Amino acid sequence: MLRVYGETLSSRLFLGTAQYPSPSVMAEAVRASGIDLVTVSLRRETAGGRAGGRFWELINGLGVRVLPNTAGCHSVKEAVTTAQMARELFGTDWIKLEVIGHHDTLQPDVFGLVEAARILSADGFKVFPYTTEDLVVGDRLLDAGCQVLMPWCAPIGSARGPASPDALSAYRAHFADIPLVVDAGLGRPSHAAAVMEMGFDAVLLNTAVAKAGNPVAMAAAFAGAVEAGRAAFQAQPLAPRDMAVPSTPVIGKAVFE
Numbered sequence: 001m002l003r004v005y006g007e008t009l010s011s012r013l014f015l016g017t018a019q020y021p022s023p024s025v026m027a028e029a030v031r032a033s034g035i036d037l038v039t040v041s042l043r044r045e046t047a048g049g050r051a052g053g054r055f056w057e058l059i060n061g062l063g064v065r066v067l068p069n070t071a072g073c074h075s076v077k078e079a080v081t082t083a084q085m086a087r088e089l090f091g092t093d094w095i096k097l098e099v100i101g102h103h104d105t106l107q108p109d110v111f112g113l114v115e116a117a118r119i120l121s122a123d124g125f126k127v128f129p130y131t132t133e134d135l136v137v138g139d140r141l142l143d144a145g146c147q148v149l150m151p152w153c154a155p156i157g158s159a160r161g162p163a164s165p166d167a168l169s170a171y172r173a174h175f176a177d178i179p180l181v182v183d184a185g186l187g188r189p190s191h192a193a194a195v196m197e198m199g200f201d202a203v204l205l206n207t208a209v210a211k212a213g214n215p216v217a218m219a220a221a222f223a224g225a226v227e228a229g230r231a232a233f234q235a236q237p238l239a240p241r242d243m244a245v246p247s248t249p250v251i252g253k254a255v256f257e
């Protein structure tokens with residue numbers, strides 16, 4: 001069980017709801033994965049002309065918690081306004097905060113992110129900030145009122161998997177008591193298992209499932225990988241060694257002469 005902002009989530013996999021071949025495939029993928037939280041891009045869906053229509057009904061009908069997000073927002077003002085609209089629409093004060101700073105990499109604008117997190121936290125929002133693995137920025141986000149951090153693993157949509165595993169390990173060690181969700185850039189279930197084995201609390205992904213040949217089967221595969229990675233972390237994996245260590249005892253071996 002994962003505790004975030006005083007609430008309990010049974011699944012440690014969070015899925016995005018964009019880019020699926022159809023809304024019904026998205027709904028089936030959510031069901032197949034057994035998750036209890038989806039993130040929804042208010043801006044993207046509104047731009048697509050589906051706001052207020054069947055898409056919202058479908059999302060609300062999934063029976064899972066909704067984490068609206070500010071994907072596509074490039075300024076503090078835009079992100080704050082989008083969050084406020086999302087609160088009205090979904091009746092939740094949870095918000096996944098994205099303030100994009102760079103067109104090509106979709107890298108977060110960490111300065112705008114901290115400012116928007118401060119404004120939204122003061123306004124009663126429970127902020128889930130999409131950030132880099134920079135420790136100082138993480139500290140500033142906590143100062144701003146965030147109780148969870150969401151470091152990226154690789155650029156959004158890249159499917160590259162953990163680009164800087166050492167930086168992610170340092171992040172986990174530095175924020176030992178803070179719920180940490182790896183967000184963005186995961187491409188395969190093995191990537192999700194790898195970061196869960198490092199001790200991250202959950203993963204959030206979208207593209208790797210939505211754009212898979214079979215999104216429903218891939219959602220189930222990611223769910224299994226997240227559980228396996230978590231179980232491995234709890235079982236305390238052996239640290240890698242530089243030298244060989246015989247796994248077969250040498251004492252008492254038979255001598256043939």
Ligand SMILES: CC(=O)[C@@H](O)[C@H](O)COP(=O)(O)O
Pocket residue numbers: 015016017018039069071096130155156157158159183184185186204205206207208
């Ligand atoms: C859906 C969402 O919130 C994305 O902005 C998120 O960061 C997921 O990234 P991937 O699509 O790379 O999984």
